[in-house]
Amino acid sequence: MKAEIINPFLEATLSVLKTMASLEPIPGKAYLKNGSSATGDVTGIVGFTGETEGSLCISFSRACILMIVTRMFGEEVKEVNDEVKDAVGELTNVISGDSRRRLEEIGHHFTGAVPSVISGPGHEVKHITRGPILSIPFSTKAGAFTVEVCFK
Amino acid sequence: MKAEIINPFLEATLSVLKTMASLEPIPGKAYLKNGSSATGDVTGIVGFTGETEGSLCISFSRACILMIVTRMFGEEVKEVNDEVKDAVGELTNVISGDSRRRLEEIGHHFTGAVPSVISGPGHEVKHITRGPILSIPFSTKAGAFTVEVCFK
Numbered sequence: 001m002k003a004e005i006i007n008p009f010l011e012a013t014l015s016v017l018k019t020m021a022s023l024e025p026i027p028g029k030a031y032l033k034n035g036s037s038a039t040g041d042v043t044g045i046v047g048f049t050g051e052t053e054g055s056l057c058i059s060f061s062r063a064c065i066l067m068i069v070t071r072m073f074g075e076e077v078k079e080v081n082d083e084v085k086d087a088v089g090e091l092t093n094v095i096s097g098d099s100r101r102r103l104e105e106i107g108h109h110f111t112g113a114v115p116s117v118i119s120g121p122g123h124e125v126k127h128i129t130r131g132p133i134l135s136i137p138f139s140t141k142a143g144a145f146t147v148e149v150c151f152k
Numbered sequence: 153m154k155a156e157i158i159n160p161f162l163e164a165t166l167s168v169l170k171t172m173a174s175l176e177p178i179p180g181k182a183y184l185k186n187g188s189s190a191t192g193d194v195t196g197i198v199g200f201t202g203e204t205e206g207s208l209c210i211s212f213s214r215a216c217i218l219m220i221v222t223r224m225f226g227e228e229v230k231e232v233n234d235e236v237k238d239a240v241g242e243l244t245n246v247i248s249g250d251s252r253r254r255l256e257e258i259g260h261h262f263t264g265a266v267p268s269v270i271s272g273p274g275h276e277v278k279h280i281t282r283g284p285i286l287s288i289p290f291s292t293k294a295g296a297f298t299v300e301v302c303f304k
Contacts, residue, residue, distance in 0.1 A: 045197060116280065
């Protein structure tokens with residue numbers, strides 16, 4: 001996969017978290033996965049269609065998303081409640097939209113579907129595709145999260 | 153929501169499970185949800201775009217999906233392993249495709265994204281939309297599953 005496809009997702013994630021949560025997570029090395037699955041406690045997921053079909057997911061550990069939402073809301077959030085799930089949905093929507101805007105600038109056109117938020121300790125997300133699955137790990141002081149993008 | 157939009161999803165689910173698993177689940181009454189979430193042990197989820205955006209998810213209890221996959225494979229399956237997750241991905245893909253084909257026949261055009269399969273006991277799926285969320289419950293001798301469709 002070309003770097004020109006990876007960078008919009010990486011840059012959108014950094015830009016949106018900086019804007020919405022004043023957070024600067026440290027990106028690890030992006031890599032292509034072969035079949036294994038993302039795990040997390042809260043995951044935002046949104047499909048997209050266009051020149052090809054795909055899906056974007058962002059999986060957070062519990063501690064990590066509580067820290068992020070605490071920063072977004074400006075008050076301490078201690079449990080994964082409905083407001084936290086809605087915030088993950090909003091982050092997913094905005095990161096998906098910002099990624100697509102950046103892809104558009106380099107000539108790739110996609111439309112986003114409606115996001116869903118999955119919650120449940122240690123759930124696993126498996127992408128059903130024979131195409132490439134790109135994984136970008138991020139670390140924060142409160143734990144890790146992962147952005148995954150798969151294509152058909 | 154008009155019945156003409158509900159029926160393609162209902163009919164596709166019944167048709168695909170009959171063809172792929174020789175199963176005739178009993179559909180309950182479809183209803184419009186206001187905010188609550190689907191729960192399940194294994195969930196297939198796929199976004200779609202077109203005249204509007206949306207998402208389709210199918211959430212199975214563990215016992216129900218093990219029974220369905222046992223019927224699909226023709227041999228007893230006792231745990232939610234990778235083959236079960238792939239089978240849920242395939243069911244989601246085929247039900248999504250068959251629903252879209254039926255919608256196409258009545259003039260509604262949608263394109264499907266890449267499906268994902270979520271696994272983890274009692275996880276919850278929340279649709280991030282202000283639009284309608286349609287829920288169709290199904291029962292089988294081995295337990296329940298739910299088809300949900302949301303629109304933007």
